[in-house]
Amino acid sequence: MRSFSNRHPSRGGKDALKKHKRLPPASQAPNLPSIVNSLDNYIPYLLAVDAGLSQQRSLHEAHDEAIGVTLASTPSIEWRPTISESAVPGRESARVKIQSLEYELFFVLSTLGYTHSQLARAALHPLYVTSGTHVGAQERTAAIQTAAKHLLDAASVHDWLARRAEGRVTSPLCADIAAATARALASLALAEATLLAVLKDDPYPAVVAQNRNKTDTEWMYKAPDIPRVRAHLFARLCLAAADHAAQASALAKATTKGTSKLHEGLIRYIEDLRMASRARACRFFGIDAELSGQTGTALGWLQCGLQELGHEPKEAKKGLSLSRMKKEWSDKREDKKVEKGSGWGADAGKLEEARVIEMLEEKWTKMNDTIMTQTVPSPASLLSGLPSGREIHSIKPYEAPKLSAQSLEAMRAPPDRIDDSGEEPLSSDEDEKAAKIPPPGAFPGTQDQYRRESTRSYY
Numbered sequence: 001m002r003s004f005s006n007r008h009p010s011r012g013g014k015d016a017l018k019k020h021k022r023l024p025p026a027s028q029a030p031n032l033p034s035i036v037n038s039l040d041n042y043i044p045y046l047l048a049v050d051a052g053l054s055q056q057r058s059l060h061e062a063h064d065e066a067i068g069v070t071l072a073s074t075p076s077i078e079w080r081p082t083i084s085e086s087a088v089p090g091r092e093s094a095r096v097k098i099q100s101l102e103y104e105l106f107f108v109l110s111t112l113g114y115t116h117s118q119l120a121r122a123a124l125h126p127l128y129v130t131s132g133t134h135v136g137a138q139e140r141t142a143a144i145q146t147a148a149k150h151l152l153d154a155a156s157v158h159d160w161l162a163r164r165a166e167g168r169v170t171s172p173l174c175a176d177i178a179a180a181t182a183r184a185l186a187s188l189a190l191a192e193a194t195l196l197a198v199l200k201d202d203p204y205p206a207v208v209a210q211n212r213n214k215t216d217t218e219w220m221y222k223a224p225d226i227p228r229v230r231a232h233l234f235a236r237l238c239l240a241a242a243d244h245a246a247q248a249s250a251l252a253k254a255t256t257k258g259t260s261k262l263h264e265g266l267i268r269y270i271e272d273l274r275m276a277s278r279a280r281a282c283r284f285f286g287i288d289a290e291l292s293g294q295t296g297t298a299l300g301w302l303q304c305g306l307q308e309l310g311h312e313p314k315e316a317k318k319g320l321s322l323s324r325m326k327k328e329w330s331d332k333r334e335d336k337k338v339e340k341g342s343g344w345g346a347d348a349g350k351l352e353e354a355r356v357i358e359m360l361e362e363k364w365t366k367m368n369d370t371i372m373t374q375t376v377p378s379p380a381s382l383l384s385g386l387p388s389g390r391e392i393h394s395i396k397p398y399e400a401p402k403l404s405a406q407s408l409e410a411m412r413a414p415p416d417r418i419d420d421s422g423e424e425p426l427s428s429d430e431d432e433k434a435a436k437i438p439p440p441g442a443f444p445g446t447q448d449q450y451r452r453e454s455t456r457s458y459y
Contacts, residue, residue, distance in 0.1 A: 296374030
């Protein structure tokens with residue numbers, strides 16, 4: 001085992017986060033890759049120090065040997081929780097003082113997971129802007145694939161933290177680094193990535209956005225066609241996403257017990273994602289029924305979707321409705337947030353899914369009233385026969401960046417041994433004997449005076 005010093009570039013990551021926080025909202029999204037780069041440069045050093053404290057191996061590229069670390073002093077690090085509820089409403093949470101590299105590792109990797117989620121959000125933003133040029137099919141597919149990759153990376157990071165936290169003995173200092181929180185965030189990212197697999201081949205949200213685009217000169221659109229088998233498959237994928245969101249919601253609510261709890265907005269977002277996923281599944285079951293000529297059953301599934309979203313039935317919307325006015329006001333406010341590029345998407349896609357269902361309901365109702373005239377089944381009878389979900393993604397193990405051999409050698413402390421000069425130093429006893437020997441030619445009793453004079457320099 002060789003010695004290892006405790007010098008590591010921790011200030012670079014903190015400075016990058018502070019600079020990012022001071023940027024205006026429009027400049028924060030392009031700056032996210034630099035945050036990932038700073039964290040990836042810092043994590044190998046942090047993992048190497050952690051491995052040295054626990055005597056682990058194989059955390060660097062070239063050597064398979066144990067790394068020994070001796071802390072010169074107890075570390076004192078401060079982090080501000082980002083997803084915990086503040087004790088004072090409207091103010092930032094107080095900084096948490098930690099004296100363990102274990103919690104430093106949890107905060108750093110949690111920040112990496114958050115950054116990947118923000119990168120996914122930034123990649124999807126152009127798909128919802130209605131004031132610019134309409135996004136083509138290829139650009140839309142590329143944006144969705146990029147966002148899905150970032151979400152799966154975030155799920156891998158949070159899953160790694162959850163596995164590590166489950167074996168921890170001490171209780172966490174805040175809800176941000178609790179094991180249940182990490183597991184909830186991993187399930188949340190997996191649910192969102194599953195929905196993106198459906199969104200990639202779902203033309204209806206793009207049609208709704210194109211209809212609302214004021215700069216689009218086209219006035220007529222061909223009705224999108226989805227094969228029956230794919231519609232049923234998409235419905236089961238949405239149900240799988242709803243199951244993951246339900247698991248994340250249960251874990252997030254369990255974390256709220258005690259003095260430290262998760263932010264209410266995060267818990268509400270997870271629950272909204274579960275509702276939007278189930279509503280989207282109902283919409284695809286309706287598409288599957290409509291392709292088979294069962295327009296009445298298709299309308300019943302659309303009513304199931306609106307019920308999952310918490311919307312009033314169509315019969316209850318006659319006349320002046322306070323909830324309907326509130327919905328229209330919230331829709332306009334969400335559109336303004338999308339155009340500004342900040343604060344949008346807090347409803348986890350409920351507004352978008354409601355618009356798609358309402359568009360299909362208006363179209364199919366006209367068809368059923370004039371041509372088909374089929375009976376619309378009740379939502380309860382349809383929801384009782386929901387199938388199970390189907391998985392498409394799995395969380396891959398997180399591959400932490402490894403420290404290079406050159407960086408490892410640069411961080412090694414000097415060897416704790418004497419110089420190889422071939423001469424052994426005098427012991428303390430020999431030093432005392434040499435001090436008692438008088439200089440040559442000195443008068444008796446004057447050796448101290450000669451010794452003081454020998455320490456001076458004359459020019």
